[in-house]
Amino acid sequence: MPAFSRIPTVLKPQEIIDKALLKSSKVSEPYFPDFIKKIRSEVIDKISTVESVSTVYLRKLINKFPSLNSLYPFYRGMIGLMVDLDQYRISLSHVQWASDKIVELANLKIKSSKKGRTVQELNKNLKEFYGRFASIIKDLDKDLTFLAECRAKIKEIPDIKMDYPTFIIAGLPNVGKTSLLSKLTGSSPIIAPYPFTTQSLFIGYTNIGNRGVQIIDTPGILDRPMKSRNEMERKSILCLQDLEGILIFLFDHSGSSGYSSQEQENVYNEIKSNFKIPVIRVQSKSDIIQEKKEDIQISCLTGEGLEKLKEIMLEKINSDSRWI
Numbered sequence: 001m002p003a004f005s006r007i008p009t010v011l012k013p014q015e016i017i018d019k020a021l022l023k024s025s026k027v028s029e030p031y032f033p034d035f036i037k038k039i040r041s042e043v044i045d046k047i048s049t050v051e052s053v054s055t056v057y058l059r060k061l062i063n064k065f066p067s068l069n070s071l072y073p074f075y076r077g078m079i080g081l082m083v084d085l086d087q088y089r090i091s092l093s094h095v096q097w098a099s100d101k102i103v104e105l106a107n108l109k110i111k112s113s114k115k116g117r118t119v120q121e122l123n124k125n126l127k128e129f130y131g132r133f134a135s136i137i138k139d140l141d142k143d144l145t146f147l148a149e150c151r152a153k154i155k156e157i158p159d160i161k162m163d164y165p166t167f168i169i170a171g172l173p174n175v176g177k178t179s180l181l182s183k184l185t186g187s188s189p190i191i192a193p194y195p196f197t198t199q200s201l202f203i204g205y206t207n208i209g210n211r212g213v214q215i216i217d218t219p220g221i222l223d224r225p226m227k228s229r230n231e232m233e234r235k236s237i238l239c240l241q242d243l244e245g246i247l248i249f250l251f252d253h254s255g256s257s258g259y260s261s262q263e264q265e266n267v268y269n270e271i272k273s274n275f276k277i278p279v280i281r282v283q284s285k286s287d288i289i290q291e292k293k294e295d296i297q298i299s300c301l302t303g304e305g306l307e308k309l310k311e312i313m314l315e316k317i318n319s320d321s322r323w324i
């Protein structure tokens, strides 16, 4: 499930008004011997129905849109790339203001309805309330339109578990990243589109030792020089370092991936200088190459080196104060 899949649909002002008025039109008091008491009671019920239907919805919006202050840096960074954060705060605060205003207005009109002595007086009160209520909601038009756009964008952010030690597999195309992910996690990965790139993250989970870990394969994302990226792509890729994970950079020195060792070294150096997170260098496809160029060699075909890699991953987790 995407990280922010629970943001409710953002209704248009008229839809909110219709929703509230429809509910209030169904209010009808049972038989009252005193006609004016019946009308008074109905008017008060209608006002509080409109108030509760609308404010419950508006507060739901406020609560379900992520609060920027309590977000993990990765999510805040991503959202910041997609939407104007100042406008985001302002629009949510307008929604809050409208909700408070409706409560205030309803209280006022309920109070005066309690004193209403004639049907005309009571109906006038109700009409005034409806009118003011509708104009408060209509004033939210721009904010609701903006929030609807935010919702559509925020929903694209991949769901990554922030409380798990995370390993990010990088390396040029064809070096064996996906093979390593499936060797380590066994199960089929969760595929999450990565904003601003045409690519997806492949996310898998497993236990190493007794630790639950998250492993992310990044095809097409961490596999070429950053300078070949456009601005937004670059920024969104740099958000990955906010996951505070550990990079596993795979080198295929066998030549079978179609990239020379030097080309791979260049991308490695570039990523290393852009990403302020630890990196483990790993040589892949050890079954087809005799030469040991890295300290750690693995083969996803024969399983060679995988246990050693896991031990190193576990050491990294255990020596990191965040995961103790």
Ligand SMILES: Nc1nc2c(ncn2[C@@H]2O[C@H](COP(=O)(O)OP(=O)(O)OP(=O)(O)O)[C@@H](O)[C@H]2O)c(=O)[nH]1
Residues within 6 Å of the ligand: 171, 172, 173, 174, 175, 176, 177, 178, 179, 180, 219, 220, 223, 284, 285, 286, 287, 288, 298, 299, 300, 301, 302
């Ligand atoms: N001999 C051998 N072949 C391997 C090994 N690991 C992966 N391969 C092969 O190398 C090719 C690429 O492997 P993938 O795991 O798809 O590589 P990748 O890095 O995920 O590739 P992209 O997603 O395109 O970037 C496939 O044909 C694999 O079967 C290995 O350890 N030994």
Ligand SMILES: [Mg+2]
Residues within 6 Å of the ligand: 177, 178, 179, 217, 219
């Ligand atoms: Mg792959």
